[in-house]
Amino acid sequence: MTDKFQALMIDKKEDEQSVNFVKISEDELMEGNVLVDVTHSSLNYKDGLALTGAPGVVRSFPMIAGIDFSGIVKASEDEKFSQGDRVVLNGYGLSENHFGGYSERARVKSDHLLKLPDNISNKQAMAIGTAGYTAMLCILGLEDWGIKPEDGKILVTGASGGVGSVAVSILSTLGFQVVASTGRLNETEYLTGLGATSVIDRSELSEPSRPLGKEIWA
Ligand SMILES: NC(=O)c1ccc[n+]([C@@H]2O[C@H](COP(=O)([O-])OP(=O)(O)OC[C@H]3O[C@@H](n4cnc5c(N)ncnc54)[C@H](OP(=O)(O)O)[C@@H]3O)[C@@H](O)[C@H]2O)c1
Known part of the structure; x- marks a missing residue:
């Protein structure tokens, strides 16, 4: 039996969508090899779509909202990450087909996580958000083209x-x-x-x- 923590859960019954804060335990999280204590998440346009029931974002119900998060590793089965590492996750199906970042705890695949550099705080990582991250990916693409x-x-x-x-x-x-x-x-x-x-x-x-x-x- 593990501690309960809070998450923002989207559910749908008979075409009626509901969004509620719920208390869940680690056993109820989806599969993954890294457990993270979430500290921050951003509010992306896609979050707005998911929370207001627009079609095309949430692929299965019930689903924890939040397309990104930053946090601190609680436990890891992958040696690339250790307890206490500060990490960020943008996208990778969060809030679509995998429980998202509007939760005090998340279990995710290590391949989807990045360690945060010392000069970017967890809060700054989510101020940049998935939109800022996407912009930087585009700029890295331009640099790759020389x-x-x-x-x-x-x-x-x-x-x-x-x-x-x-x-x-x-x-x-x-x-x-x-x-x-x-x-x-x-x-x-x-x-x-x-x-x-x-x-x-x-x-x-x-x-x-x-x-x-x-x-x-x-
Ligand atoms: N936000 C993310 O995390 C993210 C991640 C991956 C991919 N994307 C993709 O990146 C694109 C931009 O996303 P965003 O989050 O920046 O969206 P956004 O905040 O809604 O900005 C899109 C901008 O496109 C311009 N625009 C609107 N209608 C247009 C039209 N008919 N023709 C040309 N330009 C038009 C508007 O800018 P102006 O008023 O200045 O023209 C609008 O502010 C989208 O295709 C989105 O799917 C976003």
Whole structure:
């Protein structure tokens, strides 16, 4: 018999969705080889969809909500992790087909966990959230393609959104000249504050391009 802890559980009975704080025990968690005491989770758009019953996020019921978490390892069957390690998990089906981060404890696969570096706190990891993590993955992808600030202006679409706004901020910090494309020109000040060198209306990108036109973006 293990201690009970709190979790935010989504359930569905006869097409009626319910969301409740429940008390559960470790035995009721799903399979995995690392047990984590969750300290933080973020609130992603996808969490909003799951909690309001929009189709396509939660794949099986009952399901603990929360698409990400940071926490401290309580026990691990994988030698890559030890008790006390600070860890983060973004995505990997949390709150879709595996119990998520809106829970005081989680059991997950070690392959889905990353150790947090000393200079990022658990709270900061979740302030970055899955949106910020996604933006950084995109930027690492650009780096893999060898794209550098001296290659010219770089375009961020959906710039005022969750992923886009973090991308604008990181790319400008890395020294890129960032052109932010947005459908909300009233957010121009916000975007230049994040580091965009210029802001364009997203409708400009829908205009037909000229044959043999010059490449514009890095
Ligand atoms: N958030 C995550 O954790 C995450 C993880 C993996 C993948 N993704 C994917 O990354 C993309 C962006 O996600 P997000 O969380 O940043 O979403 P978001 O906050 O809703 O931002 C999306 C942005 O796209 C722009 N947009 C909206 N309608 C558009 C249209 N019809 N044509 C062109 N642009 C339009 C808007 O920016 P403007 O008003 O500035 O134009 C909007 O803010 C999505 O495809 C999402 O599925 C997100």
